[in-house]
Amino acid sequence: MDYKAIAEQVIKDCLKKGADQAEVYLENSRQLSIEVRNGQVEIVQEASSFGLGLRVIVSKRLGFAYVNDIQPRSLEETVKRAVDFARALTLDENHSLPEDKEISEVKGLYDSELSSIPVDRKIALIKEVESLALKVPGITKSAGASYSEREEEIILANSFGLIKSYKATGCGYGLGVIAEKGEQKSAGYESCSRRFFSDLKPAAEIARVAARKAVEMLDPRPIKTQRAAVIFDPDVAYAILGGIIAATNGERVLQGASFLGKKLGQKIASELLTIIDDGIMEKGLASAPFDGEGVPTQRRIIVENGVLKGFMYNTYAARRAKVKSTGNASRSGFTDLPGIGPHNFYIVAGKSAPEEIIAATDRGLLVKEVVGYGINPVNGNFSGGASGFWIENGKIAFPVKGVTIAGTAEEMLNGIDLLGNDLDLNRTLTAPTLRIKSLQIGGE
Amino acid sequence: MNDYFPELKPIDRRKFLILSFQGSLALAASPLLIKNLLAGSEARKVDLSPEILNKAIATALKRGGDFADIYVENRISRTIVLEEGKFKSAVFGLIQGAGVRVIDGDKTGYAYTDELSEEKILRAAEVASLIASSGKKVQPINVKEQKRPSYITVKIPLQDVADSKRMEIMQRAHEAALSYDPRIKMASINYYDEIRDRIIANSEGILLKSSLPLIFFVVQTLAVGNNTSHMGRERLSRHSGLEMFDELPPEKAAREAARESVAMLEAKDAPAGKMDVVIQNGWGGVLVHEAVGHPLEADNITKQTGVFVGKLGKKVAADIFTMVDDGSLPNFRGTTDFDDEGTQMKRNVLIENGVLVKFMTDILSAKQLKMERTGNGRRESFRYYPIPRMTNTFIEKGKDKPEDIIASTKNGLYVQSLSGGSVDPTTGVFNFTCREAYLIENGKKTTPVKGATLIGSCLDIITRIDAIGNDLDFGPGICGKGQSAEVTAGQPTVRIRGITVGGTRQRG
Secondary structure, eight states: OOHHHHHHHHHHHHHHTTOSEEEEEEEEEEEEEEEEETTEEEEEEEEEEEEEEEEEEETTEEEEEEESOOOHHHHHHHHHHHHHHHHHSOOOTTOOOOOOOOOOOOOSOOOTTGGGSOHHHHHHHHHHHHHHHHTSTTEEEEEEEEEEEEEEEEEEEETTSOEEEEEEEEEEEEEEEEEEETTEEEEEEEEEEESSGGGSOOHHHHHHHHHHHHHTTSSOOOOOSEEEEEEEOGGGTHHHHHHHHHHTBHHHHHTTOOTTTTOTTSBOSOTTOOEEEESOOTTOTTOOSBOTTSOBOOEEEEEETTEEOOOBOOHHHHHHHTSOOOSOEEOSSTTSOOEEOOSEEEEOOOSBOHHHHHHTOSEEEEEEEEEEEEEOTTTOEEEEEEEEEEEETTEEEEEEEEEEEEEEHHHHHHTEEEEBSOOOTTSSEEOOOEEEEEEEEEOO | OOOSOTTOOOBOTTOOSOOOOSGGGOTTSOOOOOOOOOSSSOOOOOOOOHHHHHHHHHHHTTTOOSEEEEEEEEEEEEEEEEETTEEEEEEEEEEEEEEEEEEETTEEEEEEESOOOHHHHHHHHHHHHTTOOSOOOOOOOOOEEOOOOOSOOOSSOGGGOOHHHHHHHHHHHHHHHHTTOTTEEEEEEEEEEEEEEEEEEETTSEEEEEEEEEEEEEEEEEEEOSSOEEEEEEEEEESSOTTHHHHSOHHHHHHHHHHHHHHGGGOEEOEEEEEEEEEOSSGGGHHHIIIIIGGGBHHHHHTTOSTTTTOTTSBOSOTTOOEEEETTSTTOTTOOSBOTTSOBOOEEEEEETTEEOOOBOOHHHHHHHTOOOOSOEEOSSTTSOOEEOOSEEEEOOOSBOHHHHHHTOOEEEEEEEEEEEEEETTTTEEEEEEEEEEEEETTEEEEEEESOEEEEEHHHHTTSEEEEBSOOEEEEEEEESSSEEEEEEEEOOEEEEEEEEEOSEEOO
16 A cells, blocks of 8 residues: 555645645554463454544644545545634644654664564463463462564655655563462562564563562561652652653643743752653664654753753644754654654663662662652652662661652652662663652651 | 643553553553544444354354454544633544454454455454364354443434534633633643444344444643642543533533632642541542452453452451442443443442452453353453453442531541542552542641542452441543543542551651
8 A cells, every 4th residue: 555645645635625734644553462371372462553643734723633544535534624623723823834854863663573473482482481480489370471562654744745754663571470478469560672572581581570579579567657768760760750751841831830841951950860852762662763743853861960951842832932843742643633742761870789779778768669640740749659678777678568658859859869870771761770868758 | 531631641550561662652552542423414334234244253253262243333533622722723533443352262362453344354353263272163143133221312412513512612611710710820621522333243143233422521720829830620521412511511610620729729748647538429439449440350350360359258348338330320421331242231239238249240251250241341442352341330328428427537638539540450559649638637627738649458448448428429530451441430428547648748
């Protein structure tokens, strides 16, 4: 199927119907997912799908429609709906599509061999990871192991003559296991996602980590409500970064709905803290040659040595703020209007080994899991449930479950006093181990 | 999917295998759904003949298996955003597809297609059939269309409503929010509606068709105070025509969001530690939805992993505690006529006077556990196979007056509304973030507090509920479990003794 030709035809139709600008975002994909439990395949799901998102601007008004079939009648209706919807909306001078025809070079997005690796090999991988984890002493049950992969082609075209495309793959697998002791149950999960099948971590490692996470949390002890140091494991980096991503969303800043909105160029965090948003990292799971509306992606510094350096913008928000798009238009699929979102967003590694950070802590909580909403981007308040380990005299003393941690973003970001050297850039939202010198912990 | 500020998503630990690639590669993200039907004019109706459906089912079972079904969906949707005084964007969605499933013992094969041609449907059936290996063969029964009672009535069909009418309703909410208080600096109104047509046919001979309207209306308001800001929210949702707004006025929702925003500007730091918590009636039921409802979904039981494994017929909660899932409450957001596998909706009492009496099943888990089908087999769209999900889940009303519950609580936390939360169904450990909460001091609701989290474990909490009000109410929400589902959660005012609260302030 010549999708580029379809995209160009739809754009022409939009202009004919009265649109001043039009954009087609076309997604063609294939998915496979497999689940195994107790050595038996439970689910195999396979499909390919197609979708087209159409954005039009009519007299500076924005309309959008999407469809998942390419019958001429359906496409015709999609065009009509988008144009009609646009006419009903409010005029806004800032609506415009990008014109930049460049793309950024990003290596390692597409594993051309992924689809030809036999399904049996993928099944064997998750059967192996499950069986290895079940052999670990203390592990009593499997909550299932799964594998999934996706291959897609994105085509983006607009009425400025811009036409870009790329292919990408992603695959990943993981499992959950349960450790039981008397009435106690403890679950451990681990997974690994990569662009290339051959880059996936070996089953033995994934199995070992999942089993360890389940077993090590048995026999937790209560702790008192108190203030103490809190160490965030890399697994819970998102609990801090999620709020920063939302608070550096350029549109949110314009709306006055960000606790960082008035802090550009100011110190917002400890000098140890540098945050990067990287859209062009080789093999990065959130890398792409252009963003959700075709603007070339880049590597940007968001926070440098504690100073807030920049916000993230798509074309619309950038025009409103009178800056240039930062290549952060995000789309979670053809059904979405481009919003604003990060690429590979991470805290730059520090110098301390994670063991040194623990050893340097007299009394504190090593957090391995956080639940809740993270930092509230509007006012910076943070509150969440946590589990992990209690540290006494520089040593892990016992596991802790069902406690809470709370504070403000200001307190947390400025309180970072030790930063680990254990950054794993194979995740999209990641940080090394870091310590906040004091936070409120809710326990007994 | 309709919250305008999508970044405020809970961190869901069930999604442990998330492939978060750029853009559409986010496998865990819910694809917005489906539908096609023209407002007031010709409709691209999807229909498939019984012959094609029979052929697809036969193809699906040709290598063996116990059961096969086909689910066809056609969805038309509209999203309109009014924000900062402007109608900012409008999205029209037109989506269709079909999914074919084969169950062979404990195994499921699933494949779907966007294209509804006979060729593509049979191809999906072929792919799904590959799962079968048991050698067991069933003879599918030819499908025959059946009519079922409906729990959804419509007075003003969405397909007859002009977009300008929808926008007028949004405008009313926007004005009401901004005129509530000068500290309200911004309002964001998000309107979504859809019509979802379903065709469900299976090897047991069922053929069902239905057309299901849904409205989801979200008001968010930003109040700005001297040193802080707060985003308030109110949501309205029903399976209904536009008459929903006659019963649930948009202005009222807007004022409620605005009231919350302004009230929370005065919030002080929340206390931390164990305390008695009173939760207001309505959406607060999301606490038992997460903490108790998810572990009662039968897939956790078949896997022998959930906290309620081995507890059927046993006392698990306080005597006064009765919990129900009822997918037949008229026009509720969690209601459908039949679930996405064709099982009729009904009222299911799950825990009765503290005794666990029923799990929520889909066809597969009902078969595995040799239990009845409860009508909880649901799916986000044709891109997903059905799994056990809640519908409208609530704590049955009790006898206490809400004011007496507060008055008899010496000190504690009054939770007026919860943002949402999550649970690990294996361990039953849950957490919730409070949107709006107050201290209770000497039996009175006093100072608002910010940033409070509730945390605990499922089996513990339901034995600690010691007061249940007579004021049962509901709130609409979105439930995520690898795929999203529209639900309501409900409860009367309840009190839980001794629950861990996470706040920033040490109690003196």
